[in-house]
Amino acid sequence: MQHLSYRLKGQPISIWVAETESDLEQFRDFVSRHRILGFDTETTGLDWWNADRGFRCRLAQFGTGAETWVIPVEKGPVFVEAVRWALLRLEWLVAHNGTYDLHVVEATLGISMEELAPKMWDTKLLAHLVDPRAVKERGPGLKLEELTKFYICETTAEEVKGSIRELAKKYKTTKEKIWKLVELFDPDFLLYAGMDPALAYRLFQILYRLVPARSKSQGLIGWEHQLAHVTAKMERAGYLLDVQYAEMRCEELSAEQQRQELIARTFGVDNVNSNQQLIDVFTDLGVKLTKRTANGNLSIDDDVLSAISHPLAASVVQAKKAGKWRKTWFERALNGRDSTDRVHASINSLMARTSRMSISGSIPAQTFPSGDGYVRHMFLADEGHVSCSIDFGNMELRYLAAFSRDPTMLNAFVNGLDLHQITADAADVARKIGKMANFLTVYGGGWAALMEQAHVDEATARKVLEAFARTYPGVGAFGKRLADEAKRTGYVYTATGRRLPVDPGKWFRALNYFVQGGSRDVTARALLKLDAAGFTPFMRLPIHDEIVFSFPKADAREMAREAAKLMEFPVQGLLIPADAEIGDRSWGSVLELEESKH
Missing domain, CATH: 1.20.1060.10 (Taq DNA Polymerase; Chain T, domain 4)
Structure with a gap:
């Protein structure tokens, strides 16, 4: 058995590395003494879906903030079984970006996500609830190295989490390739791996206390963990x-x-x-x-x-x-x-300052050209299925109307009037410019942004936004209340109890953050309802206010109707409707169908 040690601000951390089967007895004894442990895995890469092509789990690590164990699962079945036993026995697990580890365990160790997800605490989700700002936004960030530096110890972040760069130099390779090449019992590798569960465990103790009371009382912690599991199941299903x-x-x-x-x-x-x-x-x-x-x-x-x-x-x-x-x-x-x-996309269920989801990895869907099926045509519904897209109608503007209680805006939605034309008529401009002005209000843009997007002069841009303010005074009043709250506290809280920091001097952005964060939560709520109703096997991607499905062709219309009904949601008495479009087999066919109707 190897023993490594590290001192974090003078406090010793012991790292035990099981090398032989007899070492596993002490590991089991360690696990038996705890209900909750930090957990992490080290693998050959990020492609957990390629277990049949060489992807493998090399190490599994468990620990508290003072003692950790590293199990070399790559050594064979006995070590694999020891890790499986520990995962199933423990009541709770703490991991950073735990979704990835759930995929790894399911793909290489044979324990389904459904078994482990209910007892997983993810420090990445907790960190976002505490402060969602990236490092470039002068926040703590969401990566383990960034959070370690911000909340625990800057020196440890550099020495341990930053050590992988030095390890890559040692093997004369890159950070991306080191995971396959590094020797299993390399002491530097083992120290790096062994510290991960200790850091996650310590972060959990720090972050849980820092989650705002309002967020806790409204159940956001459990809500976000459930949502992460739903999107993980969508990742697992993949897109043909x-x-x-x-x-x-x-x-x-x-x-x-x-x-x-x-x-x-x-x-x-x-x-x-x-x-x-x-x-x-x-x-x-x-x-x-x-x-x-x-x-x-x-x-x-x-x-x-x-x-x-x-x-x-x-x-x-x-x-x-x-x-x-x-x-x-x-x-x-x-x-x-x-x-x-x-x-298999990487669906980040809780990202951006406003909490909006993002999609990265092999399907960077949010970068695909809008209004064009050129890229989307390469993604297919399953054999015998058709593609279906269900999106919310004017989600952000309806959300704004519901909370601002502006009578003109509410009346337009309740009675099916053309809100974009109302704005355009008030400013005596074309409808498309009125539409841009409406959405710029939601996205926090001003006259300069309208000038650039609508290709109009400054006088026209100012006139349009002034007309918006006159036409919808309730929006301005609501925005001022939020800005005043942000100026007083530094934050704005969404309707779900999510705390979003607003930068000093940028108080006007409080309205944008409130609407964007709240609208994202409408989509999140829809995903949870669809999952509870058994629709997850048919869901492929969530993209802002849209969810893409693969439905059996024979049942597509009925399933689309049911899914759209589940997604609809009343906000402050104003319904945010969901509309379904069914195409042929490719995702792109749905978009082209939508465009043909306009």
């Missing part, structure tokens, strides 16, 4: 990939990129991604470049290129676009699929 379609798009985009790069070479640009080459060539062509980066260097970004009226600029933009689309969407999906051609 049309491999032929994705490969075809890759070939087309690659050919387009090469064609545009060939044109660029005729002007002397060998590498369209070389800013210096582009600056030199455009300068020689007599193009005056004025925009500069934060460092003071000349900028040649897409906005600059798009404003240059020259064939070279157009070719560079198109070449970059083709390359980016190919790599970001199609190649990522092809490279991320499992042995059954399913792609």
Whole structure:
């Protein structure tokens, strides 16, 4: 048995590493003395869905804030069984980003998420409830290293959580590849692994106390853990990939990129991604470049290129676009699929300052072009199924109307009037500009943003927003109340009891945070209701105010009706409706059906 030790602010932490089967007796004795332990796994990568292609769990770690055990499950069945026994025996587990570990355990150790999720405490979720701000927003962040630095010890964050960088150097590889290459009993690796459950355990003790009383009293802790389990089941199901379609798009985009790069070479640009080459060539062509980066260097970004009226600029933009689309969407999906051609998204159920969900990994759905099925066509409903999208109608604006109690806005929704036209008529502008003004209010934008989006002058932009304020005075009054609350306390609380920090001097954003956070909770509530009703096996992705489904073709209409009914939700007496669209087999067909109706 190996024994490693670490001192955290003078406090000793013992790390025991089981090397032989006889060492497992002491491990079992340790587990038997606790009801709750920190838990973590070390694996060969992040692709937990590829257990049949070589993905494996290498270590499993358990511990308190002062003592941890590292079990080398890679050594064989006896060690695997010891970990399984511990996981099933413990009443509670504490992990950071526990969803990943649930996937790992299910894929490699044979214990289903349904068995372990109910007793999992996730410190990432707790951290968000305490303070959702990223480090770049002057918050604590949500990663274990960031939280360790902020709440526990800056030195430990650097020495232990940051040590993986040094470990990669030691093996002359990268952080992404070290997990497969590092020797199982490397002391640096074992220290890194052994500290994870101790840090998660300590974070849990700190963060649970810091979760606002209002959040606790309204059940947000349990709610967010249930939601994380629902989205984890959606991740596990995956989305069927049309491999032929994705490969075809890759070939087309690659050919387009090469064609545009060939044109660029005729002007002397060998590498369209070389800013210096582009600056030199455009300068020689007599193009005056004025925009500069934060460092003071000349900028040649897409906005600059798009404003240059020259064939070279157009070719560079198109070449970059083709390359980016190919790599970001199609190649990522092809490279991320499992042995059954399913792609598994990373659904972050609690992200952003306002708590809005995000989707990353092999299906970065929130980056797909809006109003276009080009990318979405590569995702298919299951065999014998059709794709269905159910989204909420004007969710954010209805949520705003419900809480602001503005009579004109409420009347428009209750009586089916065109809110965007009402705003447009009040400002004497086109409907699309009125629509932009309505949504900018929800998203916290001002006249400058309206100028840019609507391509109007400053006077017009100001006039439209002034007309909005006159037409819906209840919205302004409600926004002022929230801003005053934020100025007084530094926070705004959503209707569900979620505390969202507002930066000093940006108090006007309190309205945006309230509406965005509350609207996200409407979607979250819908996911929980759908899960309780047995719809989760048919759910594929949640995207803001939309949920995408794969329904059996024969039952699609009835199931879509039932799902939409479950999703509908009255807020302060105002219904937020849900509308279903059923397409053919590809997800893209649903979007094209929606567009054809407009």
